[in-house]
Amino acid sequence: MPSDSILLVMDMINDLVHPDGAGGQTYVPRCRERNVYANTALAIERARAAGVMIGYVRVGFSPDYRECPPGSPVFSRARDNGIFKLGHWGTEVFSDFAPRAGDADIVKHRVSPFYGTTLAPLLSAQGITRLVLCGVSTNGVVSAAVREGHDRDFECVLLEDCCAGASDDEHDFALAGLRRFAGISTAADVVF
Template identity: 75%
Template sequence: MASESILLVMDMMNDLVHPDGMGGTSYVPLCEARGVYDNTKLAIRRAREAGIMVGYVRVGFSPDYAECPPGSPVFSKAKENGVFTLGSWGTQVFDGFAPQEGDPDIVKHRVSPFYGTKLEPLLRAQGVKRLILCGVSTNGVVSAAVREGHDRDYACVVLEDCCAGATSEEHDFALAGLRRYAQITTAAEVAL
């Protein structure tokens, strides 16, 4: 099973989950309260020990924000606020979850980790059949990954204790909607 699975750590980057990033007032308190940092470290360690590939998904735009959709309620203020700039500190993966050499790095310009990225070709080339998913936000990238992954015939697993929304309500509502499409479990209990 290990060779057919991948752990995707999604949008766990400084702009969103570092106390000094823009998510310091939304995602950080919930990540701290829910134990997301320690649980994500556990998930990554367990995956590596089981021989499962760990991949990283990051949202980002070139310095001129050419790929940034101006009408998006999610991304339209990125340029104005100076966030999600590729090559900057903000789009680096949070130190606690730092990638190792050779780990796939998937850069996206929208909520979905599939849309316009190299994720699908990577999964197909590696023979991946099961996506183990974690990150912020539960109602954003995690939900998009589950729904698109499901429709692309991947088995999807959400590590709920490695996810957070901007509010507890967003997280809880997202999980309620995802139970139909994915197995919901934890970093310690996921079958590897």
Template identity: 75%
Template sequence: MASDTVLLVMDMINDLVHPEGMGAKTYVPLCRERGVYENTVLAIRRAREAGTRVGYVRVGFSPDYAECPPGSPVFSKARENGLFILGAWGTEVFADFAPQEGDLDIIKHRVSPFYGTRLEPFLRAQGIGRLILAGVSTNGVVSAAVREGHDRDYACVVLEDCCAGATKEEHDYALAGLRRYAQVTTAAGVEF
């Protein structure tokens, strides 16, 4: 099964999940409380041991924020707060989840990992049919990946213990809505 599967670790960047990142107050408390750091390390290790490809999806904008939508309730404050600058420390993958040479690296400029990115052409070219998903936020990139992945005929699996929202309620509500479109499991329970 490993050859048709990819583990996507999404928006696990320093700006969002590093304790000293710009957005640390938003996601770090719930990531710590839920064991997201340890579980994500476990998922990546298990995927690599099974021969499953690992990919990373990172939100980011050029230093002049040319791709940043000024009216977006999600991204409009990025420029003002110096968030998500490509090439800066903040958009690097959190060191505990460090990519290895040959891992997929997708840069996105919106919530969705599919919109305006090279993700789908890569998945189609590699014969990937199953997406295992981890990241922040559960109600943002994870939800978008599941819904869009489902509609593109990918089998989607959410590793709920490798995800977090800004609040427990956001996380729980997102998962409740995603169960219709994806299998929901854990880092220890997923079959790679």
């Protein structure tokens, strides 16, 4: 069934949310405490049942890190630590949310899922007007997607219980700022 919505599952990759991933000590405890894993699986299941497209946004760089900005406080250590390398386990979507045939794969090289990616053409081609958003981190990719999505005239809905920050304060602060630009819902309550 065609839909004007897409569920964007953002940066839920092994390097960030798998217990054995490079960011496991940062995001895994918050994801566990907030039940992000089960909530995200529920959101995906509900979106699929409603015929809503699922898009997976993944941060990643070529094996030689040619797209990685060396001066970035966010990405400058990726090369040194061997993380976010496309074609490797770390940039694969966490298995609990495994993509299926027909799901969109959007690779990004910056915080925003729009900057230099296939996301905008995909949304236009599919007639998408509503973005349902989740992922890590709340103050990173989620915040960037909400703000830019808003400025591109999309209706944005943030699934609060499917997001986490590096700390609870980071998540709460980001969420407080995003309420101006997006509706806030949960995996169980969002209307697809």
